[in-house]
Amino acid sequence: MSVATETPPVRPRKDRRLIPPLVFLLVLALAALGVWWKVLSDASAREEAADAACATAEAAPPSLDPSTVAVRVFNATDTAGLAQTVAAELQQRGFVVEEIANDSSDREVTGPGEVRHGPAGGDAAAYLGLFLPGAGSYQDTRADARVDLVIGPEFDRLASPEEVAATLTPIASAEAAC
Known part of the structure; x- marks a missing residue:
C-alpha cells in the first residue's frame, strides 16, 4: 500500500473573467465622482450667488426717511x-x-x-x-x-x-x- 502525498496540480479556471466586473466598478466609480462633482459645484454656485447678493446689498443706497x-x-x-x-x-x-x-x-x-x-x-x-x-x-x-x-x-x-x-x-x- 502506498500513500499518495502528491496532489494533482491546480489548473487555472478558464471560465473566470475579471474584465467585466472591473469595468462595472470603474463605471460605478466614475458615476459617483460625477454626482459629487455636481453637488459640490452647485453648493459653490449658491455660495457665490449669496456673496454677490450681500455685496450688492452693502453697496446699495440706504432706505432713509x-x-x-x-x-x-x-x-x-x-x-x-x-x-x-x-x-x-x-x-x-x-x-x-x-x-x-x-x-x-x-x-x-x-x-x-x-x-x-x-x-x-x-x-x-x-x-x-x-x-x-x-x-x-x-x-x-x-x-x-x-x-x-x-x-x-x-x-x-x-x-x-x-x-x-x-x-x-x-x-x-x-x-x-x-
Whole structure:
C-alpha cells in the first residue's frame, strides 16, 4: 500500500473573467465622482450667488426717511424756476429743503444733474440719487450732512415714488438674505 502525498496540480479556471466586473466598478466609480462633482459645484454656485447678493446689498443706497435729509436745490440750467419746481416736489415727498437758488459754483454739470455732499452726507446723497436717476455724485469737503441737488441740462423729471420703491425692494430682499 502506498500513500499518495502528491496532489494533482491546480489548473487555472478558464471560465473566470475579471474584465467585466472591473469595468462595472470603474463605471460605478466614475458615476459617483460625477454626482459629487455636481453637488459640490452647485453648493459653490449658491455660495457665490449669496456673496454677490450681500455685496450688492452693502453697496446699495440706504432706505432713509426723507424728513431726515436736508437738501439744497440749485439750478444749473437756463430754465428759469426749475429749482423751485423740483424743490416743491421734493418737499411734497417729505424732504427738508433748506435753500433754493441758481448754482453759483464753477463746476460744469452734465446729464440730468449732480448730487453734491460731504463725507457725513454720503448715505443721504445715495438716497437722494435714487430720485434723480443718472445724476452724478460729487463729494466735497463740507463737514455737515447737508446734500445739494444740482439740476443739470438733461433734467427731465424726478423718479416717481413707485420707481424709487421698485429700486429699494430688491435691495431690502438682498439684505434679508444676508
